[in-house]
Amino acid sequence: MRQDDEALSSQSRxxxxxxxxxxxxxxxxxxxxxxAQAFADCSVTxxxxxxxxxxxxxxxxxxxxxxxxxxSKIALLKAAVKLAWIVWSEKPDIVISTGAAPGYLALxxxxxxxxxxxxxxxxxxxxxxxxxxxxIGRFADLWLTQWPHLTRPGGPYYAGSVL
Numbered sequence: 001m002r003q004d005d006e007a008l009s010s011q012s013r014x015x016x017x018x019x020x021x022x023x024x025x026x027x028x029x030x031x032x033x034x035x036a037q038a039f040a041d042c043s044v045t046x047x048x049x050x051x052x053x054x055x056x057x058x059x060x061x062x063x064x065x066x067x068x069x070x071x072s073k074i075a076l077l078k079a080a081v082k083l084a085w086i087v088w089s090e091k092p093d094i095v096i097s098t099g100a101a102p103g104y105l106a107l108x109x110x111x112x113x114x115x116x117x118x119x120x121x122x123x124x125x126x127x128x129x130x131x132x133x134x135x136i137g138r139f140a141d142l143w144l145t146q147w148p149h150l151t152r153p154g155g156p157y158y159a160g161s162v163l
Contacts, residue, residue, distance in 0.1 A: 020092035020110060022047040022083075024067060024100035028122060029053055031098040034162045035120070045090050047083070049102060061090070068101045080105050087113060098122065104132040111139050118142040121156060 019042035023032040029048055033056060036044075045061035046053075054062050065082045068075035079102055087095070087109040095110030096118040097103025107117045119140040137143045143155035151158045 016041060016043045017093040018042065018090060019044045019094045019096065020047065020087065020090055020106060020115070021045070022095065022097045022103045022106040024048065024102055025050045025053075028097075028099040028103070031120065031122065031162045032096075035098075039096075042094070045086075045092065047086060047102065047106065065102050070101070076101060076105075080109075084109055087115075094118065096120070100132055104136055107136055108139055116141045119144065119156075120162075121145045121150075 019039055021032055021036070021039065021044055023029045025048060029050070032046075032048075036057075044057075045063070046057045047063045047065060049065060049067040051064045063082075063086050065079045065086075066075055068079040070076070083102060083105045087106065091113065092110060092115050094116045095106050097107055098120045099122045103119070107119060111117050117140045119136045119142070121144065137155050140155075143157065145151060145156040145158055146161040148158045150156065
């Protein structure tokens with residue numbers, strides 16, 4: 001690549017919005033990967049709970065945080081500290097999550113630094129929103145569910161499903 005092309009490529013990368021994409025493991029991660037094409041115009045950093053997912057997003061910044069849930073307060077605190085460091089270091093313009101505790105924490109922290117936030121609740125939650133999904137609404141700029149019958153005034157909203 002010529003020096004002029006490198007400078008242009010570097011400049012275009014720098015001008016793209018910075019997106020922090022966060023998901024726990026399993027189905028949450030799979031759903032995030034299914035919508036990853038929508039991030040093509042962004043500079044994306046991925047955060048999850050399994051280092052084994054790194055190869056799926058080669059070429060992107062990648063962080064691992066410990067998995068946590070409401071029953072493990074110490075693990076939640078550790079995840080929150082690590083996520084705070086990631087959010088502060090990356091300074092994303094947008095934070096998106098498909099779920100669980102790390103995503104909830106990332107959206108809350110992202111909101112504190114002025115990032116736009118998007119929550120896409122898990123397709124597995126057919127009968128009701130996930131616990132994180134039901135609590136994130138007032139902190140998400142865009143709050144989505146993948147089941148039309150779970151919508152309500154003020155959100156979450158239905159715009160289709162990942163599958």
